[in-house]
Amino acid sequence: MNLIGNWSYPTAIKFGAGRIAELPAACAQAGMTRPLLVTDKGLADLPITKQVLDIMENSGFGRGMFSDVDPNPNEINLAAGVTAYLEGGHDGVIAFGGGSGLDLGKMVAFMAHQTRPVWDYEDVDDWWTRADADAIAPIIAVPTTAGTGSEVGRASVITNSVTHVKKIIFHPKVMPEVVICDPELTAGMPKFITAGTGLDAFAHCVEAFSSPHYHPMSQGMALEGMRLVKEYLPRAYADGNDLEARAHMMSAAMMGATAFQKGLGAIHAMSHPIGAVFGTHHGTTNAVCMPAVLQLNAPEIRDRFRSAAAYLDIEGGFDGFCAFVQDFNDSLGIPRKLSELGVKAERIDDLVDEAVQDPSCGGNPVKLTKENLRAMFEASL
Numbered sequence: 001m002n003l004i005g006n007w008s009y010p011t012a013i014k015f016g017a018g019r020i021a022e023l024p025a026a027c028a029q030a031g032m033t034r035p036l037l038v039t040d041k042g043l044a045d046l047p048i049t050k051q052v053l054d055i056m057e058n059s060g061f062g063r064g065m066f067s068d069v070d071p072n073p074n075e076i077n078l079a080a081g082v083t084a085y086l087e088g089g090h091d092g093v094i095a096f097g098g099g100s101g102l103d104l105g106k107m108v109a110f111m112a113h114q115t116r117p118v119w120d121y122e123d124v125d126d127w128w129t130r131a132d133a134d135a136i137a138p139i140i141a142v143p144t145t146a147g148t149g150s151e152v153g154r155a156s157v158i159t160n161s162v163t164h165v166k167k168i169i170f171h172p173k174v175m176p177e178v179v180i181c182d183p184e185l186t187a188g189m190p191k192f193i194t195a196g197t198g199l200d201a202f203a204h205c206v207e208a209f210s211s212p213h214y215h216p217m218s219q220g221m222a223l224e225g226m227r228l229v230k231e232y233l234p235r236a237y238a239d240g241n242d243l244e245a246r247a248h249m250m251s252a253a254m255m256g257a258t259a260f261q262k263g264l265g266a267i268h269a270m271s272h273p274i275g276a277v278f279g280t281h282h283g284t285t286n287a288v289c290m291p292a293v294l295q296l297n298a299p300e301i302r303d304r305f306r307s308a309a310a311y312l313d314i315e316g317g318f319d320g321f322c323a324f325v326q327d328f329n330d331s332l333g334i335p336r337k338l339s340e341l342g343v344k345a346e347r348i349d350d351l352v353d354e355a356v357q358d359p360s361c362g363g364n365p366v367k368l369t370k371e372n373l374r375a376m377f378e379a380s381l
Contacts, residue, residue, distance in 0.1 A: 003183075003247040010152050010258055015181045015250070017243055020052065020142065023094070024059035026178040030138040032092030034062050036085050038105030039096040040069040048144065048185050052096060064088050066108070069097075072275050072282075073104040074161040075118055081108040085137075092138040095176065098197060099148030099282065102141055103156035106174050109137040110156075123155055123170035123359055131171050141176035144185045146236075146249035147197025147283050149204060149257020151179045159276045165354055166272040181254070183246035191237055192284075195332035198233040198249055200283025202226060202328075203267050203290060204256030209308060210301045211263030211363040218262035225255035227312055230328070237332055263363020266293040266355075270376060273354035280341045287334045288341065292376040294322050300365035338380045348377050 004016030012029075014022055027035055037056065043049050044067035057063045066084040069077050085093070085108050095105025111118055113135035121131055141151035150156065155170040189197070205225035208218050228248045235245035270293070271285040294301075298318065306317040314324050326336075335341060343351075352374050355361075361368045 013179045017184050020182045030177045035092045035094045036090040037065045037094045039101040069104045072159045073100050074159040085112045094140045096142045098145035102150035107156045109139045123168040128171045136173045139176040141179045145197040146253040147200035149253045152254045164276045166276045181250045186246045196281045196283035199287040201253040201256040202229040203286035204260045207265040208259035208262045212365045215262040218259040221255045222259040225252045228252035264360040265364035268360035269355045269358040273351045292379040
């Protein structure tokens, strides 16, 4: 199969190995002349980042870069990024990296010319209409992991450094104008990042498929996304240079992020406060929380996962799917308990208080209360 394509859903996507070479054309398409590359600290000095900077410079787009981005980016990172953007006279953002670089990059483009604090644009009711849409700079997204799917998302997750609460900032124009998905850029990911990001994509698909809301298109993408992760994440984990597996995982990541327009649920309601308080890797945290959430939701999702298990060639219906999830985690080196990620039992009250207010709660098939969230945190510790 020739894994190259030009797609226009949910935005313009240039997919295939080697397509990072088309970055200059993407910049021109988005109307950029002096873009700022926004990435995270871990990527800043890697060869793939130098490659992109060289492509930018050799094509007359400069070499601007901002990389003071934490694994769970916050408003301090954002303010520094906006300053770098304005002082450098930039006219667009290339968001480059995993979820942190992509999320922060999108927010720099969004906030550079807004007049209100970022928290005023939280994904609550119609708060996004407070923004000056014409002031949002163009965005190109270049993912270097396969999990978050932020490259095809209309929101970013930003952590409040004071309260340690993750907030979802939404605006339709935060969707990148062009996405370049080049699996060669993901070949250097270490095993634990490959596993954690891949299971983030899987969690997006599982939760979208579990959500009770009506969205048949998302339901189909979620199901096929689960299949791609099941088939190709073990291959990418075993051999980081397996470009076929890397390509399919990049597709699964975008499918999961598109599918969760249908809703997320308790997995993300739990992992958001855990990540904000303890700085854990988001996808890995999702994977640890998933078994307890599946059991909570069992009365509402058992039948639909019976058909999903059949499609995924998993025997035993819903119970077989649950057994597969735990075995899959184990095979990818995922801890069985949150305590192994450094989560402390004495902070459960704080985690429960934040989780019950998380926007993801609205997509869970079973109503989330402090009582059942506490039970899942305790079961996962």
